[in-house]
Amino acid sequence: MCARCGGALPDGGRVSPRIVLLRGSTHGVVERLAEVRAAGNIPLIGDERWPAAQWEAVAALAAESAVPDGAAWAALTSGSSGTARILVRSEASWATSFSAVSTLLGDAESVALPAPPASSLTLFSLAHALTGRGPRPALDAESARTATAFHGTPQGLQSLLDAEAIPAVRTALVGGSHLDPALRARAEANGIRLTSYYGAAEASFIAIDRGDGLRAFPGVELDVRAGVLWVRSPYIALGYLGEGGPLRRDGEWVTVGDLAELSDDVLTLRGRSDGAILTASATVIPEEVEAALRGVPGIADAVVFDVPAPRIGALVAAVIEPEAADTPLTLTELREAAERSLAPAHRPRLWFSGVIPRTPSGKPARAETKRRALVGEVDRVTR
Template sequence: MPLCNAIRTFARQRPDALAVCLSGSRLDYGTLHERITRLHGALSALPGAAPRPGVALPESGRLFALSAGNHPAAASLLVTALSTPHAVALLDPGWPEALLVQTLTRLPPDAVFCLSSQGGLIEAAGRLGIPAIRVDTADLDAFLGPPQELPWTEPATTFMVGFTSGTTSRPKGFARSRHSWSASLGAGREAFALTEHSHTFAPGPLAHGITLYALAETLDLGAGFHGIESFELAAAHRAMAEARRIVAVPTMLGALCRGPAQEQITEITTAGAKLDPKLLARARDTFPKARLHEYYGASELGFVSLNTHGRESSSAPAHSVGHPFPHVALSIRKDRAEVPQGETGTIFVRGDLAIDGYLWGGRNSGFRREGPWATVGDIGRLNSDGSLSIMGREGGMVITSGHNVYPQEIETALAGIPGIEGAVVMGVTHASRGQEIIAILQGEAAIDEIRARLAIALPRYKLPRHFYRLTDWPLTGSGKIARATLMDWLKRKDARLVTLAN
């Protein structure tokens, strides 16, 4: 990824221009470039470890782990991985400490950058002989070396080791090459209508792909990136006031829609879950001058498809996730063969944005390849206009009384009912039916109205048997609805789930 060229150029041309602002802590391009050269010098001086299978580093490259969340120091460390021969293992500080330690032991880095509160991680690093630099202390300034000119980075080398839970609770590790993000930056610039004025606010965690990618593409443009250490609405509105663009998952976008209209925002990018019609309408009202780019993708695949929503219309049917992203081909496949248009199957992608495979985990689940085609196991169909609709994920299909049912289809029908603000549909074990369908709702729609409208939209075997209402969704660290938590609440009959009269 030639991000070093962009940052070097902007540091020379506009050294005082804002590069990154995290919760009020600001870095201009001149200071950012100087800090990266000093981090590069310090990392290069570390003794290199033995080669790590699946992680491609040049001889001068080092792998460092980062577990500092959205602490202001994280910005320069992440940009160092994006623009030097070194790579970052991006640990999520929201993980249980035992999982952080386990991951560190499985993939020992050359250094760990963390918070002073992460005692177990620091202790584990000490046992492994790995330097632990606490970014919220004087450690980081003491670690910095003399400035060292940034060398050219090889496209095939690794710049990031990421982790995804996928369909299990145990994160799967994967390495991403510089070339894969380099290719997507060019395609994304055109698809998302980005310019040097696309000052971006991304409220999510930098440990997750959508926010980290927003940082990379913003700096590649020479624009300013704005983030916050943790989501709080007043802080989000302050950061958003300086931005012209928002990048956020739908749940966070929904939170940003509370409050007065934001006419300074001209572009919005969202991903991570399907955008429901009510949220799209609210976003159009809150951001009246913005186009909204909804893309479907995955950490392992990169961009897959894109639907751009204007003030009155969309580039593809609103129920879909749009048409294939530039330079990406789609194939709906079953039993290693492509199915006809309109039929349901597993979504496969062909392009140069996908990873090669997992470093560990994911056997018989998640990412896999069939020749040049790659998938994460999502189920969908290609519509008559070539747009893509998502039905669910392999293993997420509900089999009830012998019928195959995809929850996404029911969630889409529920989203169109007035008074429903959100819906999650799942299958739970049933003695005679195998599984039965349940729906968890947010909103004030009456149960009789819900049943009546669903009966018109869906065949009887797809109708949920039980409905529950809640006030607030449990969320993952990346801001997505935590379905595993909902299932746990169902099993424990948690009081936060209120049964609707049947």
């Protein structure tokens, strides 16, 4: 629904002279994208699960914002750490990487895409398909069974492997969040050549890992300045509609604030600088704590965040998602696991347990996870 429209927002309803907002249904999505682009407009795909208020907010933002020259695609950032933003990019910023992506996917004829079209990850693959040179999108269960490639998040790959839903897949491109080494091993045991990647909605592909560490994606240059990763690349987006986000520029170089180390051309990520937790005299990077917690038997995933505390700045808190809901870890087990793998300042002082909410692409929704914990919608572990 859309109050500005006086009723249901029609599929393809125009919300600005150049932005066309589409419903996120997979049915006929390639054809709808082609129609919008053939008319010289810029498609923006929404998520069918959005409440009416969010449809209205996105439509209003697109209508009220000036679209930069050269914009050809619009996508919503994941919103994993806050409010979603509309990001616009040129045709070349994606098209320049299509050849390298085809090689990584083994020049597959079709690719399974479990994330919804509203995800920039899936929209990239749809844009590739529209050129006539990319693999055919497999957006439903039936077509996924014959797809020979996969592009999606680790969570999407694991779900499809669990369901034995992609028997023909032989190559996989996996990004969006942490890849468990056990999932890579499982994919390879199933005859799948897996390439994981690190990227950002603002910068597209940044680095890839074939199993020997993250190295610069073809055409990308990496530089770490004062612990912050900077990138020079032909794949950078034009910018945001409305209020800006984390993208910062220095000439041809850009950063989104990711902390990293670079040694012998191997990139090690340490999290986002704007997400660091200051507790007493220590700086805690949530992603580092999460990586340690994921290695604990019985924990499927974890999200770490700060809880303001007098005198020390903040407490470190964690929501853990148990591997089995009927056998959650006790407070003693969690504390002992943290003591074995984390320095004292990095150990969570508050523990919560439950299902971690996710963005449409499968990333943990950090802001929503924290909100649920703080308002009591996630169980506090007290014994």
